Amino acid sequence: MNPAGDPFLEACSKTFEDQFSPLEVAGIGSFGIVFSATTKSKSHIDKLGTPQHRDASEGSGTQALQAVKLCLPGCPSGIKGSTSRLQAEIEAMRRVSKNTTPSVRHLFAELYAFNTSNEPWYSMEFILPGVTLQQVFDVASAASYPFPEEIVFHVADQAARAFQYLHDQCRFVCTDISQSNMMLRYPGKEVSVMPDLVLIDWSFWAEASDQTTTCAVRNLYNCLAPVFFDAGWRCSRRHDRDSCAASGVFHSC
Known part of the structure; x- marks a missing residue:
């Protein structure tokens, strides 16, 4: 996608011109603009150090998708509120990364780069298509x-x-x-x-x-x-709820 004409895409393209090519605005939340983007440098994938990430960027030349969250004045909460919320989100993701174990690591989006020292504030997460x-x-x-x-x-x-x-x-x-x-x-x-x-x-x-x-x-x-x-699937009304595999999640609420 050509970012020309879209101020958010232009800002993202200018900020990350040596690292990412913005594709589109994936969402505008209360504190940030989220872009989907592709990497320009294979080193950004290699530094993640997981076979799943490296495989996603190899083969036909397809580059791995990233989620780039960028704080801009155009965010609904304004730049001041945006930066404070982004910092809180980064803290949460760092806590998850610090304590994570192999059994659950794949269940969380990964934070691998961020900047809160000078504007623009941003975070980068690696997310495979889904x-x-x-x-x-x-x-x-x-x-x-x-x-x-x-x-x-x-x-x-x-x-x-x-x-x-x-x-x-x-x-x-x-x-x-x-x-x-x-x-x-x-x-x-x-x-x-x-x-x-x-x-x-x-x-x-x-x-x-x-x-x-x-x-x-x-x-x-x-x-x-x-x-x-x-959406269409239901447990049988006559089944034994005590032995149902979903009992701990669905029948206790």
Whole structure:
């Protein structure tokens, strides 16, 4: 895409002209402009140090997609509010990265570069192509197509482990749990024929407490249940809920 004519794309292109080629504005949130972009330098992929990232940039010359979040005066919250929120998000992602273990590392978007020392403030995250739960829900609802049972349990288990890790190891909870902030990414790291559920937005979070954790559990249920159940798949009304594989996630709320 030619950024000419779009002030946000022009700003992104100018800021990262030696590193990224902006493709389009992926979203304008309360504190930042999010761009999808491709890398210009293979060193930016190599420094990540994971085979999955390197594989994504090899082969046909396709360059890996990045999510570049840039604070600009055009953000709805203004540049001052934007920078403070970006700094909070960076702190959350650094805490996750510091405490992460191989069993859950693939369930979180990775922060690998950021700048808060001088304007423009920005963060860069590596995100492989995928679809958000919101997109899945919209398509499944329109087609009245049931969500495969195996994927329901697999994704619900990953979500439970990811949020338990945030609570137990990082001591915070995400306070902006939504279908648009979770992505299904193929192929999965755990089971290649199933997607991984990846948390992709850390804009708002709070220190873990009984109150925030209870609220997070409720929000997670409200986020996942419509995707899995309202789109067509349901547990049998006659099944034994005590032995149901979904009992810990769906039947306790």
